Amino acid sequence: xxxxxxxxxxxxxxxxxxxxxxxxxxxxxxxxxxxxxxxxxxxxxxxxxxxxxxxxxxxxxxxxxxxxxxxxxxxxxxxxxxxxxxxxxxxxxxxxxxxxxxxxxxxxxxxxxxxxxxxxxxxxxxxxxxxxxxxxxxxxxxxxxxxxxxxxxxxxxxxxxxxxxxxxxxxxxxxxxxxxxxxxxxxxxxx
Amino acid sequence: xxxxxxxxxxxxxxxxxxxxxxxxxxxxxxxxxxxxxxxxxxxxxxxxxxxxxxxxxxxxxxxxxxxxxxxxxxxxxxxxxxxxxxxxxxxxxxxxxxxxxxxxxxxxxxxxxxxxxxxxxxxxxxxxxxxxxxxxxxxxxxxxxxxxxxxxxxxxxxxxxxxxxxxxxxxxxxxxxxxxxxxxxxxxxxxxxxxxxxxxxxxxxxxxxxxxxx
Numbered sequence: 001x002x003x004x005x006x007x008x009x010x011x012x013x014x015x016x017x018x019x020x021x022x023x024x025x026x027x028x029x030x031x032x033x034x035x036x037x038x039x040x041x042x043x044x045x046x047x048x049x050x051x052x053x054x055x056x057x058x059x060x061x062x063x064x065x066x067x068x069x070x071x072x073x074x075x076x077x078x079x080x081x082x083x084x085x086x087x088x089x090x091x092x093x094x095x096x097x098x099x100x101x102x103x104x105x106x107x108x109x110x111x112x113x114x115x116x117x118x119x120x121x122x123x124x125x126x127x128x129x130x131x132x133x134x135x136x137x138x139x140x141x142x143x144x145x146x147x148x149x150x151x152x153x154x155x156x157x158x159x160x161x162x163x164x165x166x167x168x169x170x171x172x173x174x175x176x177x178x179x180x181x182x183x184x185x186x187x188x189x190x191x
Numbered sequence: 192x193x194x195x196x197x198x199x200x201x202x203x204x205x206x207x208x209x210x211x212x213x214x215x216x217x218x219x220x221x222x223x224x225x226x227x228x229x230x231x232x233x234x235x236x237x238x239x240x241x242x243x244x245x246x247x248x249x250x251x252x253x254x255x256x257x258x259x260x261x262x263x264x265x266x267x268x269x270x271x272x273x274x275x276x277x278x279x280x281x282x283x284x285x286x287x288x289x290x291x292x293x294x295x296x297x298x299x300x301x302x303x304x305x306x307x308x309x310x311x312x313x314x315x316x317x318x319x320x321x322x323x324x325x326x327x328x329x330x331x332x333x334x335x336x337x338x339x340x341x342x343x344x345x346x347x348x349x350x351x352x353x354x355x356x357x358x359x360x361x362x363x364x365x366x367x368x369x370x371x372x373x374x375x376x377x378x379x380x381x382x383x384x385x386x387x388x389x390x391x392x393x394x395x396x397x398x399x400x401x402x403x404x405x
Contacts, residue, residue: 017264017267017268017271020264020267021260021264024259024260024263024264025260028255028259028260032252032255032259033252036252036253037250037252046256047255048255048256048257048259048262051255051259051263052259052262052263052266055259055263056263056266056267056270059263059267059270060270126245126246126249126250127249127250127251129246130246130247130249130250131250134250149247174204174207177207177240177243180243180247181239181240181242181243184243184246
């Protein structure tokens with residue numbers, strides 16, 4: 001992931017709204033994709049709302065980001081995003097929104113988000129199956145896999161976000177892929 | 192199994208990376224592909240990985256339903272407006288002042304206040320205890336006087352090295368008794384001088400021995 005320049009981060013820390021707008025523009029899309037794929041929102045909550053909440057947290061805490069050599073701003077930002085999402089996932093579980101693989105309702109839940117008239121029916125179906133399978137992974141595996149596979153982050157960056165070592169990240173990503181492969185077969189059989 | 196110096200484990204480590212490559216020539220030119228071609232187990236593993244990669248590729252992200260950046264900047268502007276309003280009110284700023292600027296002095300003042308309060312409380316308790324025990328002290332004093340009278344009568348009959356000073360009108364003062372010879376009655380009569388406040392200490396008394404029954 002391309003890193004935001006130190007100068008923009010410094011300007012943001014000094015309270016520049018223009019610089020923060022630049023920051024939002026730079027990370028809006030990857031953050032939205034991460035939230036969307038992590039499937040941490042409920043039916044009532046849109047991923048757009050969650051992204052906005054995360055950016056507000058970033059704005060309020062940007063002075064806590066320490067610019068030392070090797071400090072990675074995107075890792076810091078995604079750490080905030082991940083912690084926010086963990087809270088949402090917990091809330092979702094306690095509110096009873098989380099549904100198992102056997103629950104047919106999960107397909108309906110994912111449908112409105114994935115609906116795209118431009119796609120073919122088979123593409124939609126495959127995407128839905130992947131969404132369901134990824135949602136079945138536990139959060140550390142899900143985050144490691146999404147950040148590596150879709151956000152193209154380095155193992156070192158992911159290790160910072162997940163607060164573990166690079167070896168753990170590598171094994172989580174590999175295990176996630178194996179689990180996904182098995183889950184997709186299982187989903188196809190259930191379907 | 193080993194083909195071209197690569198073990199199955201080594202190949203499987205890279206197999207997902209390989210399965211993500213788009214161009215067939217790129218895949219075929221890799222050192223792992225030679226192994227995959229010859230090893231049935233790794234070939235199956237590779238096919239599964241390729242199938243998974245294809246499915247994962249199809250999971251695209253929809254366009255956000257609204258302009259997130261605009262929403263964020265509006266919320267930030269609102270936040271800043273609220274903050275400015277807060278800054279105008281001295282009362283609303285007070286907690287922040289306490290936290291960031293007056294932390295040490297306020298803490299020190301609070302500590303002094305607590306110490307003074309505890310000290311005052313203890314003094315009040317001690318004072319009321321002395322007040323309460325005045326009657327007890329008086330009772331002890333009376334008992335001490337009685338003991339002293341007995342002692343005085345005894346030493347009058349026995350050859351102790353004491354000097355008994357006669358008071359006016361035939362009274363006898365106990366504090367005239369030499370401490371070396373008879374410290375006990377003096378202690379009983381005077382109480383424990385080091386512990387009691389001066390105002391509550393029993394005063395030396397003089398007793399007319401002729402009026403006391405033994």
